[in-house]
Amino acid sequence: MNNVFVYCEVTEERLIADVSLELVSKGRKLADELGVKLEAIVCGDQIKDIESILYPFGVDIINYAKDSRLFPYQTLPHFSIVTKLFQEKKPEIALFGATSVGRDLAPRIASFLRTGLTADCTTLEIGNHTENKTGKEYKNLLYQIRPAFGGNIIATIINPDCRPQMATVREGVMKKETLSGNHKGVINFLKVEDYTKNDDFCLKIIERHIEEQKINIKGAQIIVCGGYGMGSKEGFKLVHELADVIQGEVGGTRAASDAGMTEHERQIGQTGVTVRPKLYIACGVSGAVQHRVGMQDSSKIISINTDPNAPINKIADYTIIGDVLEVLPKMIKYYKSNTK
């Protein structure tokens, strides 16, 4: 069986992006289960500590296309390099971050190689499959697991016949875990001119403004999340007020951000951010599976909801059955008068 590959993104600071290190951590486990090697692909230039960062995560081979024209990211040159490398090495599995880079690049590659790609997976596992009609057996497929459209449903997607089996995963979904400081691999420099055409550089980048993210809920220890049940942008202010008082961050559900109550950057869930805070206060959040996969590992969950049957209550440590607009001011008041 062939190897597991992870496409590694490069940040503005010329470091390997967190989402890629998370995927490399997961990739190591998948490779171990399959008994194969883990390979990384990096396209860029002047990337800091590429070997000393990637090897401890269990990377066996770094395929490095080093060229100043490869940073910042552009679709076509990265596409040409990765597809040509995949044609040579025929990966079993290829993972990409579900970021503005990965979501731009991975589909184009999958299309060229005529293989399947599953977006925004929340779990990746190895498993077997028997085709119902033909009885044909497949061993060690990649189960690409994600919530599906339509309520409380989790779908397991497989790609039995085409390779690589490709998936994208959002930042924060997989855990970043080093394997061993002693793990060593090898670096394989790719000759960029052999992997790209001049035409690949046809797009001109006129200007770029990349900023530190202003909203950072990923690392927050306390999150107050508002759902559609906050009723309005006005009502949503209470979520901010409580978060300010207890020094937490504000999150929102898809429904709340689609309704314009809060910014999309605050969206928690499958197509937003995955969080694992110490305390998660869900205010007027029903708790669709798409939302739960992004917050269910929180240490303590409080749900405030008028509906006693809201799915979120089932995973909550405390459920307050009541109107958020009434409950939140009481929490704020108590906290203010009982802490310094």
Next chain:
Amino acid sequence: MSFKIIVLAKQVPDTRNVGKDAMKEDGTVNRAALPAIFNPEDLNALEMALHIKDNIKDATITIITMGPSRAAEIVRESMYRGADGGVVVSDRKVAGSDTLATSYTISQAVKKLGKFDLVIAGRQAIDGDTAQVGPQTAEKLECPQITYAEEVIKVDEKKIQIKRRLENGVEVVESKYPCLITVHGSAKECRARNAKFLMKFKKAKSNSELQELGQDYSALWNEKPYLKIDEWSAADIMAEDGRLGLTGSPTKVKKIENVVLTQKESKILTPKDEDINDLMKELISSHILG
């Protein structure tokens, strides 16, 4: 020579305005309770196309939509806002398509329309959120792609400058034609229907729609060919059957599980002052808060 813009649009169930009856008792979506709408980011894409049309002489906009025959509504709605025409790709063979099979089908339809300058699509559809069909279609058309477009900075007959909205910033890129653009929801909202276009295209129909209504348009179409919304089958777009629908989709659904939530040991509280105060007190004394 005219400047040819193709807009890819999809009719989707409205998953955003989920009311109380949107979910059935078994936890699945009650599709009947969700109206079919114009995919929101495809409307942003249409606006970008209309903006370009406003700035380039002799530009035309053609809509391609794939779906059941009622998706002709999407073409008509686009015409009311300024598109010149459109086509519905509809065939039982395309049912069950994953993004690879979908992009193949759409790219075949684009190819049937002939040489183009720009293909513009929404970044993603709200019923799948994959954002894969745009880049996959660009690959099949062998043209560059600009994803996450937010604004047209400059445009003329030779090249276009686009501002892209990334997770943590913006980037302005320039491309020649042909090129495929996917448009982010932060782009300008689509303009409203135009009364003149509404009058002109009100009677635009597809063949299946006419069949359903039991009407005959042959005379009218002869006189006013712009009232015909074309419908193309898989054969019309010269598609290979093996690359369509379920057969052409490498991804398969192995299993679908209803998530059964096992009740955690959850304390149920009332909104009364004493309950809330006790909870806050406990959170503070256990140093979760403060």
